[in-house]
Amino acid sequence: MQRNSISIYVQGIGSVGRNFLSILADEGKLISERTGMDIVLGGATDRTGSVIFSKPVAPADLLKAKLSGNILSLGKEVTSREMTENEGGILVDMSSASRDGSRELQMYLSAMKNGMDIVTANKSPLANHWKQIMDNASAGRRMVLYEATVAGGVPLFSLLGGSCGPSTVNEFRGIVSLTANFVLKQMREGKTFMDAVAEAQKRGIAETNFRDDTDGLDGARKTVILANALFGKNMTLKDIKTSGVSESTDAKGMDRYRLIAEITRSGNEVHAFSGLRNLDDGDYLLSLGEMSLGYEVNTSRNGRLRIHSVSDGPGETAAAVMNDVMLLAKEKFQGKC
Amino acid sequence: MQRNSISIYVQGIGSVGRNFLSILADEGKLISERTGMDIVLGGATDRTGSVIFSKPVAPADLLKAKLSGNILSLGKEVTSREMTENEGGILVDMSSASRDGSRELQMYLSAMKNGMDIVTANKSPLANHWKQIMDNASAGRRMVLYEATVAGGVPLFSLLGGSCGPSTVNEFRGIVSLTANFVLKQMREGKTFMDAVAEAQKRGIAETNFRDDTDGLDGARKTVILANALFGKNMTLKDIKTSGVSESTDAKGMDRYRLIAEITRSGNEVHAFSGLRNLDDGDYLLSLGEMSLGYEVNTSRNGRLRIHSVSDGPGETAAAVMNDVMLLAKEKFQGKC
Numbered sequence: 001m002q003r004n005s006i007s008i009y010v011q012g013i014g015s016v017g018r019n020f021l022s023i024l025a026d027e028g029k030l031i032s033e034r035t036g037m038d039i040v041l042g043g044a045t046d047r048t049g050s051v052i053f054s055k056p057v058a059p060a061d062l063l064k065a066k067l068s069g070n071i072l073s074l075g076k077e078v079t080s081r082e083m084t085e086n087e088g089g090i091l092v093d094m095s096s097a098s099r100d101g102s103r104e105l106q107m108y109l110s111a112m113k114n115g116m117d118i119v120t121a122n123k124s125p126l127a128n129h130w131k132q133i134m135d136n137a138s139a140g141r142r143m144v145l146y147e148a149t150v151a152g153g154v155p156l157f158s159l160l161g162g163s164c165g166p167s168t169v170n171e172f173r174g175i176v177s178l179t180a181n182f183v184l185k186q187m188r189e190g191k192t193f194m195d196a197v198a199e200a201q202k203r204g205i206a207e208t209n210f211r212d213d214t215d216g217l218d219g220a221r222k223t224v225i226l227a228n229a230l231f232g233k234n235m236t237l238k239d240i241k242t243s244g245v246s247e248s249t250d251a252k253g254m255d256r257y258r259l260i261a262e263i264t265r266s267g268n269e270v271h272a273f274s275g276l277r278n279l280d281d282g283d284y285l286l287s288l289g290e291m292s293l294g295y296e297v298n299t300s301r302n303g304r305l306r307i308h309s310v311s312d313g314p315g316e317t318a319a320a321v322m323n324d325v326m327l328l329a330k331e332k333f334q335g336k337c
Numbered sequence: 338m339q340r341n342s343i344s345i346y347v348q349g350i351g352s353v354g355r356n357f358l359s360i361l362a363d364e365g366k367l368i369s370e371r372t373g374m375d376i377v378l379g380g381a382t383d384r385t386g387s388v389i390f391s392k393p394v395a396p397a398d399l400l401k402a403k404l405s406g407n408i409l410s411l412g413k414e415v416t417s418r419e420m421t422e423n424e425g426g427i428l429v430d431m432s433s434a435s436r437d438g439s440r441e442l443q444m445y446l447s448a449m450k451n452g453m454d455i456v457t458a459n460k461s462p463l464a465n466h467w468k469q470i471m472d473n474a475s476a477g478r479r480m481v482l483y484e485a486t487v488a489g490g491v492p493l494f495s496l497l498g499g500s501c502g503p504s505t506v507n508e509f510r511g512i513v514s515l516t517a518n519f520v521l522k523q524m525r526e527g528k529t530f531m532d533a534v535a536e537a538q539k540r541g542i543a544e545t546n547f548r549d550d551t552d553g554l555d556g557a558r559k560t561v562i563l564a565n566a567l568f569g570k571n572m573t574l575k576d577i578k579t580s581g582v583s584e585s586t587d588a589k590g591m592d593r594y595r596l597i598a599e600i601t602r603s604g605n606e607v608h609a610f611s612g613l614r615n616l617d618d619g620d621y622l623l624s625l626g627e628m629s630l631g632y633e634v635n636t637s638r639n640g641r642l643r644i645h646s647v648s649d650g651p652g653e654t655a656a657a658v659m660n661d662v663m664l665l666a667k668e669k670f671q672g673k674c
Contacts, residue, residue, distance in 0.1 A: 023638055027503045034502060147500075153640050155500030162499035163484075163492030165371060165663035166364045166656055287624065294643075301360055301656040303490050303646045306631075310641040319503055319638040326502035334671045 003032075006329050007042030009083055009116075011107070012095030013066045015204075016121055016148070017046075019318030020094060021066075025059035027322075035326050036333035042089055043078070044071055050083045051075045080107065087115035090328055093122045094321060097212075097221075101128035108133055112142040119324040121148035121317060127221035131234045143331070145324035146229075150222040150261075151176045151293045153316020154309045157229055158323060160297070167299035169230040172263045174295025175285050176222045178312060179206045179213035180244050180259040184276075185290050187251035194247070204313060205291075216244030216259060216275060223261040223274035231263055231270045243275035254278075258285055261295075340369075343666050344379030346420055346453075348444070349432030350403045352541075353458055353485070354383075356655030357431060358403075362396035364659075372663050373670035379426055380415070381408055387420045388412045417444065424452035427665055431658060434461035434549075434558075442466045449479040456661040458485035458654060464558035468571045480668070482661035483566075487559045488513045488630045490653025491646045494566055495660060497634070504636035506567040509600045511632025512622050513559045515649060516543045516550035517581050517596040521613075522627050524588035531584070541650060542628075553581030553596060553612060560598040560611035568600055568607045580612035591615075595622055598632075 010017060024031070024039060032038050043052040044062055053075040065071045084091065084107055091111045098104060104125035108118050109132075118137075120126070125133060126146055137144045147158050151174060160169060175181060182205050186196035197214065200206035212218050220242040227233040244259060245251075254276075262273045279286050284306050288294050294308020309316060347354060361368070361376060369375050380389040381399055390412040402408045421428065421444055428448045435441060441462035445455050446469075455474075457463070462470060463483055474481045484495050488511060497506060512518055519542050523533035534551065537543035549555050557579040564570040581596060582588075591613075599610045616623050621643050625631050631645020646653060 023503050027638065030505070031503055154642070155496055155639075158500040159492055159496055162664070163495040163660055164656070165660040166360050166368055168367070299656075301364065301652070301659070302492075303649060303653040303656070305491070305644065305646055307642065307644040310643065312640065315638070316640040319501070319636075319640070322638070323500055323502040327499070331671060334668060 003038050004036060004333060005038040005040045006332055007040050007086060007089040008092050008325060009042050009086055009089055010044040011083070011091060011093045013044060013046045013062075013071070014094065014096065015314040016318050016321065017094040018063060018066065019315045020092070020321050021059040021063045023318055023322050025063065028059070031322070031326060035329035037329040039325060039329060042086055043075065043083055045080065045083055045095070046071055048072055050078050050080055052078050052082065081110060084111035084116065085114045090117050090119055090325060092321065092325060093118065093120040095122055097122050097124035099124070101125035105129045105133065108144070109136055112136055112140050115142075117143040117328050119145045119321060119328065121146075121321050123149045123218070123221040123225060126228070127224040127237050130224070130228045130236065143328055145327060146225065147324050148317045148320040149225055151295060152178070152309065152312040153320045154293050154295070154307060154312065155320075156295070158327065159307070160230065160299075164299050164302040167301040169297055169299055170265050171298035172226055172230060172261070172295060173285065174261050175258055175288055175293055176226075176261050176295065177213060177219045177259060178291065178293060179210065180216060180219060182206075182290050183214055184245050184249070184251060184254065184257065184259065187245070187249065188254055193245070193249065214244050214246060216242045219244065219259055219261060220274045223263065223272050226261055227263050227270060227272040231265060233270055233272075235272065240272055240274055245276070256281070256283075256286060260285060340375050341373060341670060342375040342377045343669055344377050344423060344426040345429050345662060346379050346423055346426055347381040348420070348428060348430045350381060350383045350399075350408070351431065351433065352651040353655050353658065354431040355400060355403065356652045357429070357658050358396040358400045360655055360659050362400065365396070368659070368663060372666035374666040376662060376666060379423055380412065380420055382417065382420055382432070383408055385409055387415050387417055389415050389419065418447060421448035421453065422451045427454050427456055427662060429658065429662060430455065430457040430459045432459055434459050436461070438462035438465035442470065445470055445481070446473055449473055449477050452479075454480040454665050456482045456658060456665065458483075458658050460486045460555070460558040460562060463565070464561040464574050467561070467565045467573065480665055482664060483562065484661050485654045485657040486562055488632060489515070489646065489649040490657045491630050491632070491644060491649065492657075493632070495664065496644070497567065497636075501636050501639040504638040506634055506636055507602050508635035509563055509567060509598070509632060510622065511598050512595055512625055512630055513563075513598050513632065514550060514556045514596060515628065515630060516547065517553060517556060519543075519627050520551055521582050521586070521588060521591065521594065521596065524582070524586065525591055530582070530586065551581050551583060553579045556581065556596055556598060557611045560600065560609050563598055564600050564607060564609040568602060570607055570609075572609065577609055577611055582613070593618070593620075593623060597622060
């Protein structure tokens with residue numbers, strides 16, 4: 001029997017991308033059973049270029065080729081534009097964010113025009129070009145899923161969409177970025193800013209280019225996405241102040257400060273805040289550990305819910321990306337007559 | 338344009354049922370937009386009998402008729418069997434549990450045979466007849482959703498199914514029943530068992546017939562459903578010990594005791610426990626308030642997640658039932674060609 005299958009085109013094979021491929025390698029059978037679809041690698045892009053596979057490549061083989069630095073040997077080298085010309089496929093964007101998101105914007109628009117759906121872990125295009133991307137998706141009846149863009153592996157958009165169906169979100173408060181809060185905690189305990197960053201890098205939390213995270217740009221991007229996705233706004237980064245931690249932060253006495261995202265609705269007004277806040281004793285967000293991400297959400301019908309992960313990293317983020325791929329695969333499977 | 342619609346047949350209009358109808362009355366437009374389907378009341382059953390509506394009845398009108406005690410005046414009175422003969426409809430079971438679940442079993446089997454899908458908040462049929470119900474659903478390609486059977490309004494089955502796609506559940510620990518833990522807390526604070534029960538009833542937590550909750554039968558039913566749904570078992574109530582609180586419980590020194598459900602997998606073995614446990618300091622479950630339900634789940638790919646509601650009641654449970662109805666409606670909408 002011919003099985004149903006769907007091809008995915010992987011953009012970026014960094015730590016999230018490698019974890020994603022490991023999950024596909026190890027859990028391929030389970031994923032097929034649960035979605036009714038075989039997830040097939042159709043192509044990949046890394047720093048060396050883009051490649052389309054003439055016959056399906058096993059995830060483990062792509063991982064192996066990545067480690068030896070020659071993914072281009074697995075198929076036909078193509079331009080980045082040709083990667084977006086695969087009708088019926090899913091573009092899975094786990095690449096590093098560009099500053100203004102315009103590289104990714106062009107990629108998404110081209111992919112959707114060519115009949116592809118999008119799964120992304122990349123915040124910049126959504127924080128900078130939300131309306132254009134979503135308007136295009138809506139007009140072309142294409143899907144854009146982005147679970148992994150906010151709060152790592154903690155279920156968020158899929159939870160509110162799939163478990164809180166009859167609800168409107170009235171308030172969101174969360175610790176959605178690890179690095180800034182981890183660095184602040186280390187500074188409270190006596191480390192200098194740069195030593196704290198080095199510790200975060202050692203723990204695999206902070207990237208080499210850590211400033212986007214510590215300055216609060218990362219948190220601001222996530223806050224924009226939250227305001228747009230959960231509160232129906234059309235914000236961009238320009239609409240929100242960015243604040244974070246740096247060499248000049250005096251961490252003494254900041255025991256209850258956290259870098260949080262907070263969005264509230266009152267009447268027709270939506271207020272979005274991203275930055276350091278002095279939390280009250282007993283605040284749920286203070287109970288989260290240094291490796292935790294989590295949030296509290298007040299819904300109109302499903303109550304006030306609190307959720308966090310005990311420890312978040314690229315493995316959990318990759319699982320969130322895979323969950324989006326599976327949601328799309330299930331929809332496509334059900335759509336078949 | 339003819340809109341797509343799906344008919345639901347409501348079994349039981351107690352406190353969950355009334356909240357369900359209120360949600361449908363207030364959020365009908367939102368629900369239609371999100372699912373692509375109008376949810377239409379096709380019939381209802383309460384203690385006075387069953388009625389099929391010859392033309393759609395507004396949720397607010399059914400609520401009004403319920404309050405004045407004459408839902409039968411809204412349409413044609415039918416037998417309980419005729420309520421299960423509505424092909425393409427959804428049977429929404431919010432009725433009180435029968436002791437052995439056999440009344441509900443017969444209802445579900447008949448409904449599925451007649452082309453209906455099932456949404457249920459009723460634990461007894463699933464705790465007593467899981468395999469027979471699920472085998473029938475599978476053979477007839479019918480859906481049985483049961484989010485509201487465990488942990489009230491806290492997303493659980495829909496979260497693990499919709500947000501943790503690539504994962505296997507390796508451990509589940511939760512406070513999934515309010516009453517027994519609330520009563521135990523009141524007893525710790527000096528109340529007698531019966532005074533504690535009275536307080537729970539005053540707060541709308543305990544039912545008139547409270548023994549199923551305090552004895553631990555309710556917790557045991559939920560534990561069986563969890564073991565079956567999340568760990569692939571085919572347990573029934575006979576496979577699990579039931580324990581709880583009663584007049585003979587000495588609550589002194591039980592500060593860290595909670596009635597919990599705990600299920601663990603080690604290799605091919607699955608261990609299910611329902612009852613009082615002395616929790617360690619720092620246990621997440623100890624952080625839950627007296628009106629909270631919640632759980633901690635260890636997944637193979639999506640990390641260790643913790644989620645709780647701040648305050649759970651019939652409104653949140655009804656929202657969970659509605660979410661299941663919406664998931665079914667969405668599937669039916671996507672299946673249309």
